[in-house]
Amino acid sequence: MKHIGSSQKKWTTGRGYSKRVVLGREDIGLKVDLVQEVVFRKGDKVPLHHHEVQTEIFYAITETLFEINGEDVLMRPGDVLFCEPGDVHGNPTVPEDSKILVLKVDYKEDDMVWD
Secondary structure, eight states: OEEEOGGGSOOEEOSSOEEOOSSOHHHHOSOEEEEEEEEEOTTOOEEEEEESSOEEEEEESSOEEEEETTEEEEEOTTOEEEEOTTOOEEESSOOSOEEEEEEEESOOTTOEEEO
8 A cells, every 4th residue: 555645745936826646657667457436425335355466556536434454544635645555445334425535557357355
């Protein structure tokens, strides 16, 4: 697991816009296979699980709480979390509505192992 706080990445200003690189090649080093938008609803449960092959990269759109490898990780909007193969993760109880983007690397169908 690697947690990259949004405050770790700097904004630059262009002509009429501001931007920041959320993830660079040095952060990812992998080819992204697909991107998903995921919504969690207050009170829902996502059982703990892991993936044997794929890496998931979570980008927080809203504040989102995960349990990863027995540790609670609070993501603030703009934070990035790498969930590597074997990292046990889920949301035993979703405390508030939240939304993330998930980038799947080395995606493989049926690669979810329930713990």
